[in-house]
Amino acid sequence: MTAQVLDGKATAAAIKAELTTRVAALRARGVVPGLGTVLVGDDPGSRSYVAGKHRDCAQVGIASLREDLPATATQAEVEAAVARLNADPACTGYIVQLPLPAGVDTNRVLELIDPDKDADGLHPTNLGRLVLRVKEPVTSPLPCTPRAVIELVERHGIDLAGAHVVVVGRGTTVGRTIGLLLTRKDVNATVTLTHTGTRDLAAHVRAGDVVVAAAGQAGIITADMVRPGAVVLDVGVSRVSDPETGEARLRGDVAPEVADVAGWLSPNPGGVGPMTRAMLLANVVESAERAADAS
Ligand SMILES: Nc1nc2c(c(=O)[nH]1)N[C@@H](CN(C=O)c1ccc(C(=O)N[C@@H](CCC(=O)O)C(=O)O)cc1)CN2
Numbered sequence: 479m480t481a482q483v484l485d486g487k488a489t490a491a492a493i494k495a496e497l498t499t500r501v502a503a504l505r506a507r508g509v510v511p512g513l514g515t516v517l518v519g520d521d522p523g524s525r526s527y528v529a530g531k532h533r534d535c536a537q538v539g540i541a542s543l544r545e546d547l548p549a550t551a552t553q554a555e556v557e558a559a560v561a562r563l564n565a566d567p568a569c570t571g572y573i574v575q576l577p578l579p580a581g582v583d584t585n586r587v588l589e590l591i592d593p594d595k596d597a598d599g600l601h602p603t604n605l606g607r608l609v610l611r612v613k614e615p616v617t618s619p620l621p622c623t624p625r626a627v628i629e630l631v632e633r634h635g636i637d638l639a640g641a642h643v644v645v646v647g648r649g650t651t652v653g654r655t656i657g658l659l660l661t662r663k664d665v666n667a668t669v670t671l672t673h674t675g676t677r678d679l680a681a682h683v684r685a686g687d688v689v690v691a692a693a694g695q696a697g698i699i700t701a702d703m704v705r706p707g708a709v710v711l712d713v714g715v716s717r718v719s720d721p722e723t724g725e726a727r728l729r730g731d732v733a734p735e736v737a738d739v740a741g742w743l744s745p746n747p748g749g750v751g752p753m754t755r756a757m758l759l760a761n762v763v764e765s766a767e768r769a770a771d772a773s
Pocket residue numbers: 526527530573574575576577598622623651728746747748749750751752753754755
């Protein structure tokens with residue numbers, strides 16, 4: 479079997495085209511959505527993701543604002559950047575790029591974000607809303623990567639209702655939050671959350687109709703662990719050095735041979751990553767629409 483491709487690049491492009499129309503409609507009402515970013519340090523991955531977010535904003539007509547701080551920034555300096563974006567009326571939503579350098583308390587920073595400007599859906603108030611609203615629509619931003627996974631699968635015509643989804647990894651941006659979305663009534667999947675402490679990971683993964691690999695460990699999901707025909711989403715990214723050239727290369731959590739077994743597979747790059755960026759834009763547009771409708 480050769481897996482069909484869950485094409486994140488093409489799907490994200492279609493979503494961005496839809497959002498461009500919605501942003502134009504907001505601008506016609508005098509509302510200009512503005513995304514802010516807080517980037518601390520010079521991690522090449524984080525720098526490139528933030529640059530991509532600003533490029534996306536320019537493409538769809540969202541204004542963008544940057545708070546770039548050095549790796550030596552103190553907790554107080556990071557908190558001051560958050561306070562500036564909270565107070566800036568031109569910023570309708572913003573994100574703090576993760577991970578933050580060691581020495582900065584991530585949870586403390588996330589808690590200081592104005593929940594109404596939380597474009598990542600990672601503020602405790604917004605996560606709490608997601609916990610409480612199982613049946614009714616959620617009218618607050620949703621975590622971008624979990625939303626990206628679900629949107630990518632559904633836009634390829636795959637129904638998640640009743641499916642057994644096995645999630646590998648318990649990080650803040652994906653593993654801990656994706657189950658909250660997948661088990662909502664409108665998605666109706668059943669979720670197993672696995673992590674580094676899980677005994678016999680392979681047996682759990684093999685039981686999945688859908689596998690979400692978000693452990694950040696290159697090639698952890700091998701072909702023998704995947705049920706033939708399963709839907710596999712490769713979310714994790716690791717930078718590994720090429721043994722021959724020594725150059726840094728990006729590798730996903732899913733070994734290439736999984737394509738011979740899976741029914742559907744998201745490429746990495748070109749799968750969940752571009753969709754994560756598209757869902758961030760969707761969060762910003764939806765928040766601006768809600769605010770405009772309320773005023
Ligand atoms: N505040 C947040 N921090 C982080 C998040 C997040 O959702 N919010 N997720 C990840 C990083 N991330 C977004 O911030 C992200 C990762 C990857 C991509 C992407 O488009 N990747 C490309 C490949 C890019 C490359 O070649 O380097 C792809 O998959 O095709 C976008 C966003 C952690 N931090």
